[in-house]
Amino acid sequence: MDTTKKNPPRVLISEAELQRRVKEMAGEIDRDYADSDSLVAIGVLKGSVFFLVDLLKHVTVPVAVDFFQTTSYGSGTKAGEVRIRKDIDLSIRGKDVLLVEDIVDTGYTLRTILDLLRWRGARSVKLCALLDKASRREVEVPIDYCGFRIDDVFVVGYGLDFDERYRNLPYVGVYE
């Protein structure tokens, strides 16, 4: 039985806070890419979708959109175990790539994707992440645009799931 309605996750970042910060981040991106006519925003499925859509609605510079999907094998993410399940369709050679992710945890997923994007000849690669769980980091991943830094708690909502549930919550909550 779905108990979402009875026991909704405790609010960590409200819908209003999310929307305010997302708009602010879009403003920073707009300024930084004002002179670029080859910006490609790449979301990591599925978690980043809600964030990416809201973010890009506030971006006014020309931007193409594409998606990656990754999987990590075994229990938890480990080095070398990140696989690409769905690759991007666009060529990114010579493009300014903005990778959009829901959360940076250990960093293995992002490290793998960032290395791949650079190897494919992107002109620039930057990372935009809604949430940063910095205390969990195992490999270094510089975040160029970071929404919120959070403690080591398991969060759901606004794209983030527990077993595919809660993605559609309009806020970020703590799953207990």
Ligand code: IMP
């Ligand atoms: P990393 O490779 O360990 O950085 O893993 C990042 C991925 O783990 C994210 O894209 C999420 O899919 C997932 N993840 C990490 N922490 C959480 C969380 O608190 N809630 C939901 N998913 C999470």
Ligand code: MG
């Ligand atoms: Mg994810």
